[in-house]
Amino acid sequence: MFCDTAGAVVYRCAVLPLCPLPQYIHIHDLCPPFTLGVVVSRIVLVTGANGEIGHSLLEAFASSGDRDVISVDLRPLGDAQRGYVKWSFEGDISDPKLIEQLESFDIAEIYHLAALLSTSAEKNPELAHRVNVNGTMGLLSMARRIGQRTGSAVKFLFPSTIAVYGMPSLEVKTSAGAVAEDVYLDATTMYGINKLYCERLGVYMSERYGQLTDDAGEKTVDFRALRFPGLISAFTVPSGGTSDYAPEMIHAAAQGKPYACFVRPDARIPFMAMPDGVTALLNLAAAPRESLTRRVYNIGAFAPTAEEIAMKVKSAFPAAEITYAPHPKRQAIIDSWCADVDDSAARRDWGWKPTFDMDTAFDTYLIPNIAGVYAG
Numbered sequence: 484m485f486c487d488t489a490g491a492v493v494y495r496c497a498v499l500p501l502c503p504l505p506q507y508i509h510i511h512d513l514c515p516p517f518t519l520g521v522v523v524s525r526i527v528l529v530t531g532a533n534g535e536i537g538h539s540l541l542e543a544f545a546s547s548g549d550r551d552v553i554s555v556d557l558r559p560l561g562d563a564q565r566g567y568v569k570w571s572f573e574g575d576i577s578d579p580k581l582i583e584q585l586e587s588f589d590i591a592e593i594y595h596l597a598a599l600l601s602t603s604a605e606k607n608p609e610l611a612h613r614v615n616v617n618g619t620m621g622l623l624s625m626a627r628r629i630g631q632r633t634g635s636a637v638k639f640l641f642p643s644t645i646a647v648y649g650m651p652s653l654e655v656k657t658s659a660g661a662v663a664e665d666v667y668l669d670a671t672t673m674y675g676i677n678k679l680y681c682e683r684l685g686v687y688m689s690e691r692y693g694q695l696t697d698d699a700g701e702k703t704v705d706f707r708a709l710r711f712p713g714l715i716s717a718f719t720v721p722s723g724g725t726s727d728y729a730p731e732m733i734h735a736a737a738q739g740k741p742y743a744c745f746v747r748p749d750a751r752i753p754f755m756a757m758p759d760g761v762t763a764l765l766n767l768a769a770a771p772r773e774s775l776t777r778r779v780y781n782i783g784a785f786a787p788t789a790e791e792i793a794m795k796v797k798s799a800f801p802a803a804e805i806t807y808a809p810h811p812k813r814q815a816i817i818d819s820w821c822a823d824v825d826d827s828a829a830r831r832d833w834g835w836k837p838t839f840d841m842d843t844a845f846d847t848y849l850i851p852n853i854a855g856v857y858a859g
């Protein structure tokens with residue numbers, strides 16, 4: 484499904500080349516394809532499809548059944564995920580040859596999840612820049628060309644992060660509490676810097692690209708970003724992030740393994756249950772453009788200390804052995820991230836509201852599901 488420049492909803496005919504009608508059918512024409520039942524799904528691209536968010540997103544698309552999904556990842560999809568996608572590509576998102584292949588599809592939405600997270604990016608900053616920045620720029624440019632070709636702005640959903648913040652000290656972090664989108668943007672990690680820059684690139688590509696040329700004002704990319712807190716899934720354990728201590732602690736306890744937490748008990752950042760993260764991406768994608776007052780939104784759910792997480796884990800798994808062995812450098816990264824986010828803009832503009840707070844995340848999502856993951 485596409486939106487044409489006049490704002491009418493446009494469907495692409497599925498029976499081409501047999502169909503005698505124009506390729507793009509306007510809904511207000513109420514054309515035969517509807518009576519013939521040949522309306523097809525919109526094409527969406529998911530990069531980093533094999534990651535934690537990717538798996539959950541593919542599942543959500545499969546259950547809604549209204550999108551034809553193209554997946555991209557460095558690694559082949561597993562059998563379950565393969566069934567959720569129509570086309571699957573293996574490759575590096577910063578490879579221009581891959582972009583060339585993807586560009587031949589009339590993509591309506593891009594969910595660009597591929598990235599090196601904060602800890603991985605610190606281990607290889609040049610690689611992180613190539614993947615996180617060059618990869619994003621290549622996709623944004625591709626989206627612009629597709630938007631030009633189809634006449635419909637390509638929605639570009641971008642998971643950003645609380646790593647864009649750089650709190651100057653622990654005292655300021657504590658007193659600032661929940662921070663809004665436009666303050667303390669002083670990222671200290673390669674990953675945070677990459678994401679902050681890409682947020683701005685996305686806004687530029689949507690609003691300013693070609694500002695000194697005849698392309699000025701042409702709306703070919705509709706960039707929308709969410710700043711994710713640490714995400715916690717019942718089904719997968721993340722790798723390469725600095726917020727990983729929370730999911731690691733829970734998954735270790737579920738397996739009966741001891742866990743030495745790499746941050747202090749009082750370390751505090753925001754977290755969210757994975758299903759809420761996926762819902763947020765889908766809801767932001769579905770929001771009417773006119774209701775959005777910004778292109779980059781904070782979203783929050785709960786903001787516990789490491790000790791509060793440990794206590795919750797112990798109440799679910801009384802035998803859990805959790806100790807603290809703070810890693811000074813990873814701790815410094817956590818200390819530089821905000822204690823919580825002010826997500827009032829997302830709540831106001833597109834109705835953001837997490838389903839799970841800390842108690843319900845544990846009691847109704849994590850604990851009931853996690854035991855099954857390690858059974859047998």
Ligand code: AKB
Binds near residue numbers: 600643
């Ligand atoms: C990380 O720790 O790098 C990520 C994030 C908070 O963006 N989970």
